Amino acid sequence: MSAPPDPVALNKPTGVPDRIILTWSKDPTTTQSVTWRTDTSVSEGWAEISPLSEGPRFVDRTGWVRAVTEKVVTDLSEAHYHSATFTDLQPDTQYVYRVGDGRTWSPWHQFRTAAATAGEPLEFLLFGDIQHGIESHWTRLVRTAVAHAPNARLAVYLGDIVEDWNRDGQWGEFLRAGAPLHQSVSAFPTPGNHEYGETLTPNWRPQFTLPLNGIPGHEEAVYYLDIQGVRFISLNSTHMSPEQAQWLDEVLKSNLNKWTVIVLHYPIFPSVPDRDEPYQRGLILPIIEMHGVDLVLAGHDHVYARSGIVCNSNSPNPRAGAVYVNTVSGAKMYDIKAQPWMLRKAEDTQLFSVVRVSGDELTFETRTPSGALYDRFILRKVPGKQNLLINDIPPTAERLRVLGTSN
Numbered sequence: 510m511s512a513p514p515d516p517v518a519l520n521k522p523t524g525v526p527d528r529i530i531l532t533w534s535k536d537p538t539t540t541q542s543v544t545w546r547t548d549t550s551v552s553e554g555w556a557e558i559s560p561l562s563e564g565p566r567f568v569d570r571t572g573w574v575r576a577v578t579e580k581v582v583t584d585l586s587e588a589h590y591h592s593a594t595f596t597d598l599q600p601d602t603q604y605v606y607r608v609g610d611g612r613t614w615s616p617w618h619q620f621r622t623a624a625a626t627a628g629e630p631l632e633f634l635l636f637g638d639i640q641h642g643i644e645s646h647w648t649r650l651v652r653t654a655v656a657h658a659p660n661a662r663l664a665v666y667l668g669d670i671v672e673d674w675n676r677d678g679q680w681g682e683f684l685r686a687g688a689p690l691h692q693s694v695s696a697f698p699t700p701g702n703h704e705y706g707e708t709l710t711p712n713w714r715p716q717f718t719l720p721l722n723g724i725p726g727h728e729e730a731v732y733y734l735d736i737q738g739v740r741f742i743s744l745n746s747t748h749m750s751p752e753q754a755q756w757l758d759e760v761l762k763s764n765l766n767k768w769t770v771i772v773l774h775y776p777i778f779p780s781v782p783d784r785d786e787p788y789q790r791g792l793i794l795p796i797i798e799m800h801g802v803d804l805v806l807a808g809h810d811h812v813y814a815r816s817g818i819v820c821n822s823n824s825p826n827p828r829a830g831a832v833y834v835n836t837v838s839g840a841k842m843y844d845i846k847a848q849p850w851m852l853r854k855a856e857d858t859q860l861f862s863v864v865r866v867s868g869d870e871l872t873f874e875t876r877t878p879s880g881a882l883y884d885r886f887i888l889r890k891v892p893g894k895q896n897l898l899i900n901d902i903p904p905t906a907e908r909l910r911v912l913g914t915s916n
């Protein structure tokens with residue numbers, strides 16, 4: 510047995526950029542934000558970009574953007590975080606970029622901007638709580654996920670990325686474990702209860718450059734992003750409030766996108782015993798149903814539970830029902846409380862989902878670390894009516910402790 514690596518040495522910032530992660534903070538068809546870390550000797554950051562070419566000569570046609578640099582003090586170190594946003598890009602176009610200080614640079618990485626046409630096929634990845642075994646257990650899963658979603662434009666994180674909000678080493682694990690994904694696909698994270706101590710973790714706002722279109726006091730925790738006809742909305746479950754509910758109502762009222770996905774940490778419907786959040790449900794569920802949200806994605810429960818189309822209210826909206834998914838991607842696992850609404854469930858299983866939205870159809874696939882398909886359904890838009898749900902669950906046994914099928 511070798512000793513575990515020293516967290517101070519492993520996470521020490523240097524003059525070489527690390528912890529590089531893409532996000533969208535503005536229009537995803539014409540911009541791209543990128544954030545990275547260095548030690549405090551690097552006083553300014555630059556991001557360099559060029560349209561992709563198959564040969565190496567793209568280096569002759571680059572442009573530069575100056576980053577905003579801020580100092581972050583954690584339990585392990587003092588570091589500079591640099592955040593830059595490329596603008597005036599072409600939609601649905603591949604670019605190469607690198608980050609640095611003008612002398613020391615990262616390797617060139619690649620991304621693609623979003624298409625400008627609503628309804629263009631959109632692929633996104635979904636990860637529930639990572640939290641335990643971040644680098645040791647999540648690394649294999651994220652590699653399989655990337656292989657199954659080569660065209661992903663977004664990677665959605667359902668909160669509790671870390672166990673301890675103020676342990677910088679755990680953020681280092683997340684950034685290292687998913688580095689190839691973070692460097693090429695924009696992250697869409699919502700904070701969980703473990704991202705909070707007295708405040709939101711000091712790693713959050715410097716590390717993620719997210720839209721500032723939410724509400725005061727919840728900056729980069731409550732926000733939304735429209736991409737190719739899908740509105741993604743992040744809510745701050747840990748500090749749910751009437752103000753968030755009102756904001757959600759407004760954001761859904763003005764929503765012209767065909768599809769709507771809500772991303773939050775605490776499930777609307779609990780899937781393990783004694784973890785109900787009735788206050789959140791009372792505030793949010795009527796709004797979800799009034800506006801016909803399609804999909805509600807949550808973490809926190811450390812199991813997998815996926816519903817059919819669930820409609821709870823007497824809403825006059827003929828398409829009030831949504832599909833609810835609670836999922837987990839890290840190593841911490843709980844007992845499920847099986848309930849009739851769960852059409853597919855799992856315990857003791859690390860999972861990721863690949864979601865594809867194309868015109869009137871959304872296809873949702875959940876897979877295990879081996880890549881095996883564990884759950885699949887299709888949602889189809891029907892004008893003026895409830896979405897049509899087509900269940901296509903693979904004929905494999907559910908992975909449940911009571912059946913002895915989980916390990």
Ligand SMILES: [Fe+2]
Nearest residue numbers: 669701702809
């Ligand atoms: Fe949680």
